[in-house]
Amino acid sequence: KEKIEFTTEQQALMRVITDAYNKHQIPQDVTKKLLQDQYSTEENFLLLTEMATSQVQVLVEFTKNIPGFLSLDREDQIALLKGSAVEAMFLRSAQALNKKMPIGHTEVLEERIHKSGISEEFIKPMFNFYKSIGELHMVLEEQALLTTITILTPDRPYVKDQPAVERLQENVLDLLRKMCVLHHPQEPQYFARLLGRLTELRTLSHYHAEMLASWKVNNHKFTPLLCEIWDVQ
Numbered sequence: 315k316e317k318i319e320f321t322t323e324q325q326a327l328m329r330v331i332t333d334a335y336n337k338h339q340i341p342q343d344v345t346k347k348l349l350q351d352q353y354s355t356e357e358n359f360l361l362l363t364e365m366a367t368s369q370v371q372v373l374v375e376f377t378k379n380i381p382g383f384l385s386l387d388r389e390d391q392i393a394l395l396k397g398s399a400v401e402a403m404f405l406r407s408a409q410a411l412n413k414k415m416p417i418g419h420t421e422v423l424e425e426r427i428h429k430s431g432i433s434e435e436f437i438k439p440m441f442n443f444y445k446s447i448g449e450l451h452m453v454l455e456e457q458a459l460l461t462t463i464t465i466l467t468p469d470r471p472y473v474k475d476q477p478a479v480e481r482l483q484e485n486v487l488d489l490l491r492k493m494c495v496l497h498h499p500q501e502p503q504y505f506a507r508l509l510g511r512l513t514e515l516r517t518l519s520h521y522h523a524e525m526l527a528s529w530k531v532n533n534h535k536f537t538p539l540l541c542e543i544w545d546v547q
């Protein structure tokens with residue numbers, strides 16, 4: 315049985331990232347709303363644009379707590395945010411769906427998302443991703459670290475100093491690897507499976523603009539922030 319040791323830096327990094335991740339209350343808000351009422355496709359589209367907009371704002375706050383992020387080149391910070399915002403939102407959505415809920419709530423939530431106005435062709439890939447995240451039974455720390463790793467992806471478009479991002483990402487990858495051994499000692503491949511989900515996440519995120527444009531509503535109105543970040547309009 316491998317004894318897992320965390321350095322003092324890793325303990326500090328874990329605490330900072332977990333605390334920052336906990337500050338986001340959005341997923342509860344959206345699941346609570348969706349469980350309360352069945353909304354029209356217009357109302358759902360509006361809810362999505364509101365949620366996605368606040369998710370970007372929350373993501374910006376979150377990145378400020380990632381040690382070293384603010385020392386990166388300013389334009390690279392923007393490139394990393396722009397490149398990861400959609401993925402972070404789908405990751406958050408997956409975690410919202412897979413949260414422990416009273417009996418029957420998850421089924422209601424799934425039903426409401428199925429009927430929310432999203433076009434059929436995207437339902438399957440989206441729920442396949444949500445299920446594959448759910449099967450991992452990630453602990454909160456792993457969710458927070460996975461989101462951080464997604465943000466610190468060096469090969470996003472327009473990133474100039476990729477090595478600087480790689481160095482930050484490596485620290486978080488090291489920490490996540492140890493957390494996986496600690497929380498899933500029976501699954502030596504768990505860490506690799508976790509990283510494999512990031513590939514699925516990137517594929518799903520390629521469809522986001524189409525998913526929004528094909529939403530079953532007459533006019534697709536977006537916030538200025540969403541136009542910036544989500545490549546829509």
Ligand SMILES: O=C(Nc1ccccc1F)[C@H](C1CCCCC1)n1c(-c2ccc(Cl)cc2)nc2cc(F)c(F)cc21
Pocket residue numbers: 340341344345348358359361362365366369403404406407408410411412423426427430432522525526
């Ligand atoms: O708000 C959302 N996600 C979300 C955004 C920011 C932070 C946290 C979030 F969960 C939307 C709602 C919006 C309202 C209509 C139904 C879908 N959402 C998606 C989703 C996201 C993007 C596209 Cl293009 C298609 C579906 N998948 C979900 C799974 C869930 F379990 C959940 F609770 C909400 C979910």
